[in-house]
Structure formats: C-alpha cells, structure tokens
Amino acid sequence: MSDRFMTQMQMARNNIVSEEMRICALGEGVPVEVIMEKLANGQAVIPKNRLHNISKPKVIGSNFSVKVNANIGTSFGYSSLKEELEKLNVALSAGADSVMVLSTWGNLSEMRRIIVENSPVPVGSVPIYDSAVKAYEEGKNVIDFSEKDFIDMVYAHAKDGIDFMTIHVGITKDVLKKLKDSKRILKIVSRGGAIIAGWMIKNNRENPFYEHFDEILDIAAEFDITLSLGDGMRPGAVVDATDPQQLEELFVMSQLVDRAREKGVQVMLEGPGHVPLNEIETNVKLMKKIGKGAPIFLLGPLPTDRGVGHDHIVSAVGAAFAAYHGCDFICYVTPAEHVALPDVEDVKYGVIASKIAAVIADVARGNKKALELEHQMALARARFDWNKMFELAIHSEDAKKKLKSRPYESEGCSMCGPFCAIKVTKDFSEGKITVMM
C-alpha cells in the first residue's frame, strides 16, 4: 500500500478533493463540499477501486439521487463472456449506475477483469461465490472450502479492480443459532449467506468474515473497496419479513459500520428482500438508524411473492417506496427473478423498472434536477413535442415503436385521435372554437 494512498473517505476527512468527488458534485448539482461532508461521516460512498479507471463515478447515500445497480453474471450451464458484455452494455444504456458481476460459471477472474475494464461505472461482486464454484468444480460440496479462501477471494477480487463487494459478515454463530429455532418458512435465500451458513455449520466455526473483519478492512483500505455488508438473513418471503433474525444480523452490522469508519473504509448496508408494503418504511428507517446513516442498498424489496415473471414490476413498487423513505441504492430485479438466469432483454427491463422507481423517488424526495425534468416533460406534452418527450423519457425505445406502429396523423396520438383532451383544450384556449364566455 502506497503511503500516499487514501480512500475517498480519508481524502474527504483530510479536505482533499478527488476527481471523483468533483464529477459526482456536478452530477448531483451540489457543491463538492456537500459530497465531502457526507463521505467523511460515512453517510455517502463513492465506490472506486484504486485499480479501476472509472469515468462515471457515482455518489451513493444521504439525499443524493437514487442509484440503480444491475446484477449480471453467468450461471451453471449458461456461461458466455459475449453475452455478459452485452448485458453490461444494455444495462449501461438503460441507465444503470453500477453493475455487479455475480458469475458462478466459467473463468470467473477473467470475466471479472474484462467487465471491470469495460465498465465506466462501479463494478461490484460477491467474492465468496468463487470459493463455492471452485469446490463444486472439484467435485466437492459447494461449502467445502478452506477458511483461508474467505480472505483470499476478497483479495483476488480487489486485485481484479472490483469497486464494491458484498461481504456476508453479519451471519454470526449467534444469529444462526437463533435462526434454527425460528418459524421462518424460507430460512436463508441469500446465495452467499447460505454458503457461509453451510460452511459454519459443517465446520462448527464462527463466520470467518466476522472473525477476520480487520483483515477484510485492511484489504478494503488498500484498494478503497466499498464494503457492502450483505444480508444473509434477508427474508425471502413476504410472510417472513421483519423478523428477529433479520434484525439480529442488522445489529451485528451496526458495530461493523463503526469499525469500518475508524479505518477509513467506505461501507454500506444491504437489506431485504421480500417485505410487505406496510413494513417497508419501518425497515428502511430502522436500517438507517441502526446502521448509523450508512447508505442502504436494497434488493427489491418485493411487496408480494406472487408476481413471478413480473418481479421487475413488483420490485419497482417496493423500491420506489423504499427509496422515498430513504433507501439510497436499488438493486434491480429482472422479469426472470425466481425462475431463470436473466438474459439480455431481462437485464434491460430490469434496469428500466428500477430506474422508474429511482426517478419516482427522486421526484418525491424533492430532488431539484428530477423536478425540473418533470416540468420540461409537462411542457413538451402541452406542445405535442414528441422529440422532446422521448428525449426526456427514462427509456424511449418502446414508446417510439408504439407511436410508429399505431400512428395518428394530426397532433396527438391514436389513443384519443381527434378527441384528444390537450388538443380540444388548446383549440378553445387559442380561440379556434368560437368562445362566447
């Protein structure tokens, strides 16, 4: 580690303005001092590995605009670098603020490096997957790997240029013991969480991430990895939500947030999962409180389990509501969730749905840029200015196709034709109708 190297948090604390801070301040439309203050106290993060040349850094947290992450990656039997690059590109062009490479098949390190190289936005990963894949490839059970693997894989991912990593550090022996006696229907639905839990149970050992958290912090500080404290105990069913198990893990995370901040390591908290709409506000506010204001990264949340095939929509509802109440970072859910590995089209629609949620939340939170865009959209509609409407749209491709496929030749569209309310109103406003009033 270079003596001069500092994490974004350390720079902010030392009043050093990084290039990333400057770009983020411009993007958010706030003075760079605001970004620095939030980085310094841990209420915001800028994930950026010192080895990754990021042209579009993102600030996540506090009241900054809501960000969207897209998970890509291969799976057993479905491993194509070409397709992964396509997924990356479609995610970026749909507006993803980051991607996570969650590959579990193929040459994992090579794919990771290539995605990092090609990504102008932060790239995340879950290092423990590699240990499970290695075990499986060697014909062993997926949890048959060594304690050393935990740390080694984090280091390997750091060297590959990964900007943020999910570390399921909150599943302690104590938490697992309580889980055993719980009435949860779906005990663990986190892939990384289940692997670590399995490892702990098989070996009758404490979670190595927890035991060796200082080592993890050292690696994170060396590369400026943003740690994303993974919620291995996230509920996987609406009826399992907001239970003591989930909260026990959150309490563990709470202490680790302090330890990360002491070492100048950027940290955020991951959260549920499947949560009914009436419990989302409580979940987010509790995470913010117990997590000491650290940025919150939610997967979903899904407020019903019955939307299979359309879980991107279910998730948009949960995410918009969560972000409105303070969630900073939305992990997308694709239409393929719960049934298959997402393909390129699933990635696209997953990002679009999450971007919609992010925009809705930005507007509701009073984000000035977001409100200004809504204002412009209203003006464009009033003027039947289709080009401007499409330019302002979150994703205009499908709308353009529809407009073209079922056109109406005058002002307005084929929905209302000559009976368009805006047209009729315009006519009498402009005196095209003889007005007696």
Next chain:
Amino acid sequence: MSDRFMTQMQMARNNIVSEEMRICALGEGVPVEVIMEKLANGQAVIPKNRLHNISKPKVIGSNFSVKVNANIGTSFGYSSLKEELEKLNVALSAGADSVMVLSTWGNLSEMRRIIVENSPVPVGSVPIYDSAVKAYEEGKNVIDFSEKDFIDMVYAHAKDGIDFMTIHVGITKDVLKKLKDSKRILKIVSRGGAIIAGWMIKNNRENPFYEHFDEILDIAAEFDITLSLGDGMRPGAVVDATDPQQLEELFVMSQLVDRAREKGVQVMLEGPGHVPLNEIETNVKLMKKIGKGAPIFLLGPLPTDRGVGHDHIVSAVGAAFAAYHGCDFICYVTPAEHVALPDVEDVKYGVIASKIAAVIADVARGNKKALELEHQMALARARFDWNKMFELAIHSEDAKKKLKSRPYESEGCSMCGPFCAIKVTKDFSEGKITVMM
C-alpha cells in the same frame, strides 16, 4: 321503472339480500351483512345494470379487496369489434374485475351491447364520448352537440346495459373560471372533461350534467347505474398535481355524493391522474374525507411523467401506494399510454401490472385471503413446487416460458444452479451435509 325495482343500495337499506351481495360476500370471505352495511351507507358499490346479467359481480369500496378496471375501446382509424372482444378476453383472463368500453369509432352502441353481453364482470362507459363522435362524424367540431345530448346519451348507455358511467359533473362554470387563471401547464387532460369544458365555453352555459343532475340520478336509479363522478380536472402532469383546481372539483362532487345517496343511487369518485409519490396519501385521504367515504376509482396515479412506454409500471407504483392508503378501484394504465391506442398485448400487460398493485395493497392492508396466498407461495418455494408456484402466481404465463427456455435440471432454477440458497439450506437442514454443530 318497476315499483319493485330497487338499486343494490336500496335493497341493502331495506335488508334485502341480493344474489350479487351473496356472491360478493363469498368472494371477499365476509358475512353478507358486512357488504350490506357498506352498500347501505354508500361506502361500497356493486355496479350492475338491471339489464346486464353479471355472473361475476364485484363489490368495490371500504376495506374489500382492491379491484382493477381495464379500459378497452376503439379509436379513430382503429376500430375492430373482433379486436375489442379479444381485449375483453385477455383482460378477463389476466384478472380484470371490470372493463370500460371507451370506444370513439365505429358502431358505438352495437359494440357496447356486444361487450356487455360477453362480459361476466361490470362494464363501464363515458356517455359524452358518443356526442363528440357524432359531431365529428357530421363534420362539425367535436364539441358541437346539443344540451339534450348529455341526458340522451346517458339514457342510451343505460339501455345498452352499462353498469357504471363516468359523468364529468364536477366541472362547473365556477371551476372553469378558476382554471383559466391557474398556472397549470396541462389545463385539462381528461377527454370527457375537455369536451364538456369546450362545450360550456362555446355555449357560455353551465355543465348540463350538473344542472340536470336530478335527471341523471333518475336514470341511474331506474337501471341501477353506478355513477362514477369523473374528474375532468385531474392533473395531467406531476408538476400540476394537488392544485386548487383539482380540489374545487372534488368539493362539487362532495355535494353530489349526498344527492345521489338520497336517491339510493350508487356513486363513486374518480381521481388523479399524475401525482408525485409524496402526495398520493394526501390525495387519497382527502378524497375519502371530502367524498364522505364513497369508493375511490383512480386512473394511475402516475408518480412520474417520464415513464412513457412503461407507464404500466409507473402506474403500478402509484396504484399500489394509493390502494394501500385507501383507494378501492384501480383503473389500469397500459404500456401504450400517452403514445397509442393499446392493443391486445398492451391490455394484458396493463392488467397484470395493476393486479400486482392490487395484490401488494391487499397484502399491506392485511387482507386475510391475500396473506394466506402469500403464505402458500412461501411454502411452495421452500418445496421447489413449481406447479403450485405457478398456480398461485398473479399471471404465470411469462414465468413458465422463462423457466422452460433456460432450465436447470435439478431442484432450483438456472439463476443459481447448484448454488441455490434454498437448496444449500435444505441440504444442511436435512443433514445431507455432515454437520458438526
């Protein structure tokens, strides 16, 4: 009017149990007395024209399950009865609780009667459209029709068997005058509202629906039409939401609710429109309060204007939130909203998105049936019981296709393959992994 004929409201008040009440009570899983009490005091409606033989009546309002309406209908240049019947069928099979026939081209009365005949669920309409279409067909401006038309069209639709009708009765001269001086960007976006406003301005007259509301009530009582008081002043842009214009109209509606109830006419209130997420709760609660607990029927609401091409998702977010706070009846929005007349596929995806919103709200509102289905879904997931999952899904078609197209041959799916959290957890729970703990 037969001496013996009573509206559902009048029957409930006279302690007469109708067949529709019985079916609805079964559907909701509540004693019929609960339905009757809410019908009697106007907090719920069962739309059913005496001439329409409805096999699947729906109770809308109070804390009953949230219902979904699908708008179908032709438009200038796009008029096919065959396609409209397809839309009806796809809407029904996706779970629509009602349809509105909003045709503005072709043989309107014939199409209406055929849809009514073929619909086992309530059918709604907007009678004033017919007047505008007639004027346009005669080469006149769409607002060139007679005062008599207002009443005649309502009667014609009643005789066609329409169960509920949107009557834009709240746009009074006073409301319009205030609109003129307002800073709204999109003055009127309601098609019916704009036509009526244009008519009023051109003729310098009060809104005939308002002036002749007693006659409208008499027709409604004669056929048991549920009146849906249309919000001609609904905001058409997020930046226009919750303004005095919208509320002035609501205040007019408030008085009309009383007058309808006095005559035993079932009535509900229509609402916005485009509303930012942070104003939806206020809007719904204000409508419930000012509307004296009458059922609320919302179009959207859309919490961003920038989702064009994906407005079904935008609307699902707004509708779930609105229904959680008390909205009873969701009017779907399709992916074609703001760009084109919806086709059959748009209708399908519009209904699915709204059903998702309705289910999310039902769960959040603590609806027992909805919670039981979530419970069963969690059990099915834990058991990898795909058939049961699909059976419980809101709409399983797309999920089935995805599962088939990218299969995984063991338990679980291609998302996680051998690293499935549920599988790994199951293995160590069942002792398939040697456990030392």
